[in-house]
Amino acid sequence: MNARLHAFSGALHSALFRIQSAFINRDTGIDTSTPSATQSNRKHRGEVFIVGAGPGDAELLTLKAHRLLQTADVVLFDWLVSQSVLDCIPRHISKEFVGKRCGKHSMPQTMICQRLVELGLEGKRVVRLKGGDPAIFARTSEETMALHNAGIKFAIVPGITAASGASAYTGIPLTDRRFAQSVKFMTAQFQNPETQADWTAIANSAKHETTVIYMGLKRLQQLSEKLIDEGIDSGLPVAVIENACCPEQQVVTGTITTIYQRVLDAVVAGPALVIIGEVVTARQPVSAELMNKSTISQ
Numbered sequence: 001m002n003a004r005l006h007a008f009s010g011a012l013h014s015a016l017f018r019i020q021s022a023f024i025n026r027d028t029g030i031d032t033s034t035p036s037a038t039q040s041n042r043k044h045r046g047e048v049f050i051v052g053a054g055p056g057d058a059e060l061l062t063l064k065a066h067r068l069l070q071t072a073d074v075v076l077f078d079w080l081v082s083q084s085v086l087d088c089i090p091r092h093i094s095k096e097f098v099g100k101r102c103g104k105h106s107m108p109q110t111m112i113c114q115r116l117v118e119l120g121l122e123g124k125r126v127v128r129l130k131g132g133d134p135a136i137f138a139r140t141s142e143e144t145m146a147l148h149n150a151g152i153k154f155a156i157v158p159g160i161t162a163a164s165g166a167s168a169y170t171g172i173p174l175t176d177r178r179f180a181q182s183v184k185f186m187t188a189q190f191q192n193p194e195t196q197a198d199w200t201a202i203a204n205s206a207k208h209e210t211t212v213i214y215m216g217l218k219r220l221q222q223l224s225e226k227l228i229d230e231g232i233d234s235g236l237p238v239a240v241i242e243n244a245c246c247p248e249q250q251v252v253t254g255t256i257t258t259i260y261q262r263v264l265d266a267v268v269a270g271p272a273l274v275i276i277g278e279v280v281t282a283r284q285p286v287s288a289e290l291m292n293k294s295t296i297s298q
Helices: 002-023 039-043 063-071 109-121 140-149 162-170 199-205 217-229 259-265 278-282
Strands: 047-052 074-077 094-097 125-130 153-157 183-187 210-214 237-242 250-255 272-276
Touching: 047 063, 047 109, 047 140, 063 125, 063 153, 074 109, 109 125, 109 140, 140 153, 162 210, 162 237, 162 272, 183 199, 199 217, 217 237, 217 259, 217 272, 237 259, 237 278, 250 259, 272 278
Parallel strands: 047 125, 047 153, 074 094, 074 125, 183 210
Antiparallel strands: 210 272, 237 250, 237 272
16 A cells, blocks of 8 residues: 555656646746756756857966866857867867857857756756857857856856957057057947947047957948048058967058958958057067967976
8 A cells, every 4th residue: 555655656746847847947948848858957957157268379268267178068169269279178078069150150049048058957067168258249148147047057257358369469559558548349230220339439539549349350341431431530540350369360450441452452251350549550569489389488
């Protein structure tokens, strides 16, 4: 009798667990009743670390970022993460490409968020590896919101942003008390008037402020024309840095009126960063040989 009662109780418990699982995280749109998520995994959810991979050179990873890459179950990385950084990940750790790139086949952000939640619900230790710094134009908040709604713990590990890396590796300062007392980070958007930058304000402040444009290569001609229309100095210096902090780094300089053609002539394909301002003329003669040394003599 007690054996039959125990069996009935166990079956009832299992049924109730399946019903409960079906309703967990309804807001994420993920069916948590699928067989891939076991009962033990449901009781022990995973953790997600959103990690900045820096601008290219693997030696620019933080110690925390490197440690997490050694202890992850799976690493989700985007297209801005360099091969040298990916080479730091042990072979036994699973890697998944979840990149997004303008004009190329890419994974929608909603699917990336869903994948993070799926892995978290499976009890995985996940590193979401993003190029540069997660706080700058990385859509981090969308991923953290999905994780928070699913009840999955997460942490954010900063990285060196592309602007800082490009400045160091090219010798172009972001600020200089002779020319620029402030610096502006922005992306170039033209499709939606409501999300466009204040081009008039940028043109007016460009003489005494550095403007750094992320993901601006494909819109460089529009960008130049827009600023000229707003009255910017046509002779204002501009630098375009391709593959910053990597051995194949290329720097193209010019002015607002000449930079687009010079970039075409140099066959710049990206990824590239655009720096506008008088600081381009203050470029320091950084030794590429020293920057590319993988070890430092004791």
